[in-house]
Amino acid sequence: EPEVTQTPSHQVTQMGQEVILRCVPISNHLYFYWYRQILGQKVEFLVSFYNNEISEKSEIFDDQFSVERPDGSNFTLKIRSTKLEDSAMYFCASSFSTDGYTFGSGTRLTVV
């Protein structure tokens, strides 16, 4: 069964450092997303990406965040200057249409 792959599974970074979280969506999917889940809280939408541009973003997705699909297969989330409150599980997902969302297994980001 096709899957969404995320790397690394766990990233520890110092406050103020830049991090890049990587995702390889399912190859024929058209829509790509990042969600996050702070420990003990709900899964929250960050951003959706379609046709090589951001289609929607939440108020969480401020200027410190950016996304890119650099080579037609990878989909990355960059956090420019991490804060302690950025510590969370970050889930990448992709879908072909309105149904059929597939989530990756997540990257646990710990900011120290």
Add this chain to the structure above:
Amino acid sequence: RKEVEQDPGPFNVPEGATVAFNCTYSNSASQSFFWYRQDCRKEPKLLMSVYSSGNEDGRFTAQLNRASQYISLLIRDSKLSDSATYLCVVFSGGYNKLIFGAGTRLAVHP
């Protein structure tokens, strides 16, 4: 009002029990509804879609009441492996954004 609201639980039930989870959503224009299952520190996984006519998948039955903006999930004959957090999820339209509830935790004990 929260966009998607669920009772956080936990629901502690013995094996074989029937358990029901409820969820309400605030946006009457919402189009699609789902139940996801999330195990500890893992990704959400689709359990089932929810339709107005109600739908069943083995021991799981989901119902949607659009007039009341209410979604339910019934699990019959609970198994130990059903222990997880159950997420009520609403598709908000636009570019396929999913809105998650905070989840209801289920613990099935022997």
